[in-house]
Amino acid sequence: MSHAAAASASAPATATATIGDSEFDRDTALSARADEPGVYDAELSAGWTIITAVNGGYLLAMVGRALSQALPHADPFTVSAHYLSASAPGPAVIRTQLVRAGRTLSTGQASLFQFDENGAEVERIRVLASYGDLDALPDDVRTTALPPVIPAYEDCLGAEAGPAPIPGSSAIVDRLRLRLDPATAGWAVGAPSGKGEMRSWFELADGRDADALSLLLVVDALPPTAFDLGLVGWAPTVELTTHIRRRPAAGPLRVAITTRNLAGGFLEEDAEVWDSEDRLVAQSRQLARAPR
Incomplete structure (x- = not known):
């Protein structure tokens, strides 16, 4: 048993949802337009909001799903997104374009649009990404990176340990099972460390295991590090680049x-x-923009 497996042995065994049949999958579902190849209709769920804006990781996962369906390769390798305007729950359309198709990598771009009061499309997020096959990667690993030192699952703090740090921000928290390292959770009781750190155990609340696509959500799902610097409020993402290294x-x-x-x-x-x-x-x- 690995060190991580031993440390998480007491984590609740609630894996009731499965990949492809979970709240995350339903809320990132797409409808391909038969008359417009590479174009998908979507519905942004209010369940993934921070205050009133839709979480950037959730948006990235939705656009990532569209590219997974549109490109010759299915697994995200590197995904770079620029967030142009705040998204709100409701209808959206994702337009994808194949940039290049190679033997091991395909590159594409995509934009997610919503609609103004006149029905005109407003671009919310623009993505450039390369996709491949994670199962085809070699096993060779040479790294100096070490896993984060986090207390055992039962010794970390869940959302029930304190009030929502931002009024109205609890919607996405209900979709997740976060257990914060107490050393990085002092902001919740008015005692931030000032180090700009956040560490946590992460699961989806319905027990769905992570896959390559949901990792696009995971990287933007924790409370902002600005909280640990003593700045509490919305920290909107300007640009986010994610590298998926393994399944x-x-x-x-x-x-x-x-x-x-x-x-x-x-x-x-x-x-x-x-x-x-x-x-x-x-x-x-x-x-990200620092909270004001």
């Missing part, structure tokens, strides 16, 4: 996010996601 093993994930530089009203967040077999399965960097 995750079943079981809870561990997520570690750090910020080293807040300047000019913006901060970076570097995230690592580790699976139950101590493998680094995803990495990301985002630029």
Whole structure:
């Protein structure tokens, strides 16, 4: 048994939902337009909101699903997104375009649009991504990266440990099962560490295991590191680049996010996601606006 598996042995065994049949899958479902190849209609769920805006990781996963269906390869390898305007629950359309199809990688771009009061399309997010086959990757791993040191699952703090940090922000929290490292949760009681760190165990609330697509959600699902710097409020994403390195093993994930530089009203967040077999399965960097 790996160190992570031993540490998570007491995590609740509630894997009732499965990949393809879960709340996440239903809420990222797409309807392909028969008369417009590469165009998909979608419905952004209110269940994945922060205050009134739709979470950026959820949006990335939805656009990622569209590219997975549109490109010759199905697995996201690198996905870079620019967030152009805040999304709201309701109808959306995703337009994809194949940029290049190679033997091992396909590159495409996609934009998610919503509609203004006159019915005109308003672009919310634009993505450039390369997709491949994660199962075809070689097993060779040479790394200096180490899994984050997080207390055992039962010694970490769930949402029930305190009030929502932002009024009206609890919708996405209900979709997730986060257990925060107490060392990075002092902001919840008015005592942030000032280090700009966030670490947590992560599962979807209905027990669905993670896959490559849901990792696009995971990298943006924790409370912002700005909270640990003493700044509480909405920290909207400006740009987010995610690298999917491996298909995750079943079981809870561990997520570690750090910020080293807040300047000019913006901060970076570097995230690592580790699976139950101590493998680094995803990495990301985002630029976000600091809470005002």
